[in-house]
Amino acid sequence: MASRTPAPPATPSGQGIGPLLRAWRVERRVSQLELALRADSSARHISFIETGRSRPSEEMVLRLAEHLDVPMRERNALLLAAGYAPGFPETPLDDPGLTTLREGIERLIQGFEPYPALVVDALYTVVAANRGIAMLLEGLPEHLLTPPVNVVRVTLHPEGLAPRIRNLAEWRGHLLAQMRGQIALHRSAALRELYEEVAAYPVPDAPPGDGPRPVVPYIALPMRLEHDGHVLSFVSSISTFNTPMDVTVAELAIETLLPADPATVKYLHSLLA
Incomplete structure (x- = not known):
């Protein structure tokens, strides 16, 4: 098995977690209230995170990412944007x-x-x-x-x-x-x-002469x-x-x-x- 070709980071750098979290929420077509109910939080707290008025805990970042079905690579990006270390390693396949x-x-x-x-x-x-x-x-x-x-x-x-x-x-x-x-x-x-x-x-x-698909x-x-x-x-x-x-x-x-x-x-x- 060959080494995996790493995909480049998908999330823009230099942004706080607010814009990134909002982008994922909009992508998933989830309202602030619905996300808050899923994550056992409040719509006010979600709004404060998205506008930069509140810094979520590491646990909250992971919880919101889970309820938004954010891929693992992008969960690391959310953690970095919130000021935390990446939570998931990326081990080369030939390790x-x-x-x-x-x-x-x-x-x-x-x-x-x-x-x-x-x-x-x-x-x-x-x-x-x-x-x-x-x-x-x-x-x-x-x-x-x-x-x-x-x-x-x-x-x-x-x-x-x-x-x-x-x-x-x-x-x-x-x-x-x-x-x-x-x-x-x-x-x-x-x-x-x-x-x-x-x-x-x-x-x-x-292809020439390709007839109708067999009835299967x-x-x-x-x-x-x-x-x-x-x-x-x-x-x-x-x-x-x-x-x-x-x-x-x-x-x-x-x-x-x-x-x-x-x-x-x-x-x-x-x-x-």
């Missing part, structure tokens, strides 16, 4: 202290074979992948596969997987909507820059991907760590591609037997 975690993730995605599985960070940089993913990426140009590999860039680039995706318009729309949600959650300038890059990619024409009772939007003359169908599942206490761990996501039809199951087992 010896995370050896057990790295080994566990590797075993997890390898155990998922022959189905594709990978691990990405907050910027969609691939930090681990199994043989199923390697199989899907066969034949792509080297400039897309040179580390650090970005899964969104590889998927939507006109020289990447995009020409092979039979339902590209639907899948592209799904990925871009997912990224917009992440941008709203994390407010990351680097993530917004990545979004603007991939959203501007030209969309390849649909899909449980979710599938990605229909052509591989060596076969059309494979996958549905995506994303898992994160429960109650993380480290920024790096909090921003990791494990994505697995489940076969969406029996033909895909049979093909993958024959290919990676």
